[in-house]
Amino acid sequence: MSFEIISETQCFGGTQGYYRHAAETTKCDMRFSVFTPPQALDGPVPVVWYLSGLTCTEDNATVKAGFQRVAAELGLMIVCPDTSPRGDDVPDDEAYDFGKGAGFYVNATEAPWNTHFHMYDYVTRELPALIKEEFNADMNRQGITGHSMGGHGALTIFLKNRETFRSVSAFAPIVSPMNCPWGEKALTGYIGADRAAWADYDACALLESGGATEVNILIDQGLADNFLEGQLKPELFEAACEKVGQKVTLRRHAGYDHSYFFISSFIEDHLRHHADALK
Ligand SMILES: N[C@@H](CCC(=O)N[C@@H](CS)C(=O)NCC(=O)O)C(=O)O
Numbered sequence: 001m002s003f004e005i006i007s008e009t010q011c012f013g014g015t016q017g018y019y020r021h022a023a024e025t026t027k028c029d030m031r032f033s034v035f036t037p038p039q040a041l042d043g044p045v046p047v048v049w050y051l052s053g054l055t056c057t058e059d060n061a062t063v064k065a066g067f068q069r070v071a072a073e074l075g076l077m078i079v080c081p082d083t084s085p086r087g088d089d090v091p092d093d094e095a096y097d098f099g100k101g102a103g104f105y106v107n108a109t110e111a112p113w114n115t116h117f118h119m120y121d122y123v124t125r126e127l128p129a130l131i132k133e134e135f136n137a138d139m140n141r142q143g144i145t146g147h148s149m150g151g152h153g154a155l156t157i158f159l160k161n162r163e164t165f166r167s168v169s170a171f172a173p174i175v176s177p178m179n180c181p182w183g184e185k186a187l188t189g190y191i192g193a194d195r196a197a198w199a200d201y202d203a204c205a206l207l208e209s210g211g212a213t214e215v216n217i218l219i220d221q222g223l224a225d226n227f228l229e230g231q232l233k234p235e236l237f238e239a240a241c242e243k244v245g246q247k248v249t250l251r252r253h254a255g256y257d258h259s260y261f262f263i264s265s266f267i268e269d270h271l272r273h274h275a276d277a278l279k
Pocket residue numbers: 052053054055056060064096147148149258259260
């Protein structure tokens with residue numbers, strides 16, 4: 001599969017790389033980052049996917065989450081995709097929470113978004129195929145995490161692909177886009193007004209329809225997060241887990257907000273959570 005190396009830089013004995021490829025699913029050039037730990041020189045290593053939130057690219061987590069030191073210690077490859085299709089041909093919206101930088105990890109069915117906004121297929125199918133072929137990744141050992149919109153992506157993609165992922169975690173996730181303004185706007189715009197179709201991209205609804213999984217889900221949430229009550233509503237996920245008997249460790253942290261200062265404070269715990277499951 002063809003892809004281009006934008007840059008590769010040594011970091012904690014491994015390699016932090018930025019890459020670009022022509023993606024079929026999103027019909028545009030897509031960028032992504034991969035941290036390859038030093039252990040990959042000796043054989044295939046487990047992969048943790050990190051899905052970012054609104055306004056982000058592949059760069060935000062790569063430069064601000066601080067995952068490289070622990071990923072190098074644990075021998076984890078970290079893949080950070082972009083959050084939407086990009087380029088002059090791709091439609092956009094002037095708001096920060098829709099269009100570019102806000103793909104919501106769905107396959108859009110509504111025009112004009114349905115030509116490029118196939119982030120679900122991109123993240124679950126096209127980019128994994130490239131990672132499998134071009135990097136020393138053990139695709140039988142995959143975990144997924146993410147922040148905010150990316151936390152929604154991680155939870156829903158995990159719940160819809162139970163055979164693919166052995167571990168999942170999230171930072172301040174949108175747990176029920178059907179029940180928050182960010183999600184209602186995105187799902188109406190990308191999927192259409194029929195709310196029945198939205199359930200396929202709602203972690204709470206997917207858990208209730210699909211039942212509990214075997215894994216323990218780790219979620220961290222800051223209590224000084226401006227989006228906590230209006231958008232994130234972790235109590236909805238707690239209730240859904242309770243209903244179906246899903247194990248979840250939901251940690252609420254006084255004083256932490258929605259920023260990468262919060263994520264970088266707890267990223268080590270998340271990577272250890274994944275490494276334990278992916279051993
Ligand atoms: N203050 C943000 C609101 C969106 C936001 O907080 N985005 C989070 C993800 S939901 C983020 O990580 N932003 C980029 C960053 O901090 O690097 C903006 O208007 O750009």
